[in-house]
Amino acid sequence: MDESTEPETHDRRRREAEPPGPGAPGGSRGRPRGRLFGVLDRYFGLTEAGSTIPREARAGLVTFLTMSYVLFVNPQVLGAAIDVPGAQVQLLMATALAACFGCLVMGVFARYPFAQAPGMGLNAFFSYTVVLGMGLSWETALGAVFISGVLFIVLSVLGVRQAIVMAIPDSLKLAIMAGIGCFLAFLGMRNAGLVVTDEATLVTLGDLGEPTAWLALVGLGLTAIFLQLRLKGALLWGIALTSFIAVVSRAEVYDTGEDSLSVFPGFTQGVVSTPVWPSDLVGQMDLAGALGIGIFNVIFTFFFVNFFDATGTLTGLSQKAGYLDSRGNMPRAKTTFSMDGLASMFGAFVGTSTTGTYVESASGIQDGGRTGITSVVTAMLFVAAMFFWPLVTVVPGAATAPVLILVGAMMMDGIRHINWDEVSEGVPSFLTILAMPLTFSIADGVSVGIISFCVIKLCTGGFRHVNFVLYIVAALLILRYIFFS
Template structure:
């Protein structure tokens, strides 16, 4: 297990070990890594989550009605991602990246603004307030109480559930599955060359990992991207559907300052009584998404001890709260830790140096966005499937013969991909744990914090909807 990083001050000052300044500052050698490994891990993480640079603006532009919304939101997305990831790198010293979260941005655009009728400025204010509350939770003992209250078996289930969640995202991106009005989900068009390109990416990534080739995941992403570009396969988003690689018709450099978005949030309106439920939803989903992701990633990185204590210190959570509030000031929805960071962890990333690389690449992407658009979803989907498979090893640490463990664990694992939500999967596991233990006559074994969490998640389901 790598050096403990529970004390945040230990990650913010150089160690006395030998090596370069980067090595000492990030404790690279002490955690069994190398600078080249961290750089490679950072590139891998960035490539797997670069899609958010374009997806986030496309979603939020449905709610934020200003002229030139898309390019402004693209800049804001990169700035928020870079800020949060750099905080994670320089303060928490963890190889995890942040960006505006999928799901939360859809809730912002289609529910808060589109459905409830609040202005996008008020919605940004609600995001800002939720970020501050998240920061308060992070800086107090409440964060640790919650993490320690979650049973060890459920933490392992969360890790496996995140793996399943990554896999279903990869399956959808590869075209292996599609939606169905009769069966909800069905297989995709298995005659499509695009699908078999993605399958080839899965095989290539798996083979390279089996042969312990350095940069296996990056090689797989680049290989699939090159084939997609030169073959003319229609894998890039277009106005009327997928198109072949369109080339750089507008050049590779472009930058738009988000003058209509920065500082546009309306905090007083967000503190109104009717908006508090929106604030709570932003906070609840963001916290549990972050908690679940950090549990899964630290478990995958070998940073969880036998008692379930994870090396995710206060700064890891504080980075999320800070990034959410700063992102709201810039003009985007909640910023959160990304499960795609597992790709960098699989490449060997163990320190904040990997996150430093990711943050730097987001800043570059803000100016060279057309280059980032070269990576199609079909190239990153195979990596997500492979990483999902690797994270499923955590199920071996669950006692499946004990029903009080197996049922809540199973609900958490399958709940994440089936509901397409980390938070909902964790919520199902928490409710099932408390209910089954209570009815089994083992109430005294339930930690009070878990009982409170069960009430809160049930309240979110039945009251907030």
């Protein structure tokens, strides 16, 4: 497929529900004027996407707010394994740099509203399994992340990732989108304290009297009302109003680095804070050590998990945004997948674990983001966070949790198109949706779906209707669970 081909389908319902913007066909002010706007319109396809710069900017801000927690959570996780002077500050800056670069290349070159940042699952694998568990140095672990990124790009350029995505049936693509929605909702409910761990039942209802829980419920109700009223920027207004309630009510929902949550501490570092260059992290990856034969399993695991996590996430987000054409193909797929690998390489270079596409990008897409401008705005906000990061602390996790829950609910829309009467279609789809939140892994959800789909088809005479590439993938997945789990 021509890499320059623009998306052929978009979220028409949203465009019909909202008045056309100044850059949309049929807008009351005609075609946009201004040389700069014209350049952006031609390159990013604003008019064809039925979007406008203000809408894209707003979506970029929503995406940033829903994933800004990475600036604080990632340093905490990696700080358990990386011991350098001022580790938390340096890791925060490295996280911001990696997120900025990932969002920028995805927005400028792939031209999609998909935000990238260091992933939450692989950072735990990096710290607790590879470094603390296996005893490898964090420099060697960074080298393994870098090499996995190189493999990403090679397979993307060769079209292998594209071939795998094309081989996945439509039912599984829809299930992946719904599974990501369930994953998002579960993540939001966990962050809000609405769902907590229980030894007897694994999970149970949290204490609704806790500040984080009741504030999230208030935010959930308010944001749902805004969405029902079709308020523009409903998700952003929900985050802003919930954060305002948290501050004025002095709710103890802010993590200040202590063992317990506290009220908003104010801007103790001032509103503007001078960035610190992560000199002890940048360029410290040990490629020679990572190429050692003994850690092949580490490189493979980094590569495998991120491959299917990113592939599943990108497929689900593309389905949500309406980018897949009638054959289920994503335009500019090679470029998009390559940017995913490039972001991982850069992240390892600046000193953080694997960088990948965030499912929280769905919040910006839901708010109207349709082009790469959304990701560019998100990248700019990560840069701003390096200077104004105290401002980010005014948004607690309880304010972004409702957005994750609501976006998750909206991503369930596609399952009505799955042929549930056909067992070979319905069961793998169901397992895909169920496995993602229960295993807390998008990659495992995709894997379970692909394996079960191939096995059922193979055993019931429908093997000729399955792309041969998918059988190869299923076999590799089975081998991975046998030898590398």
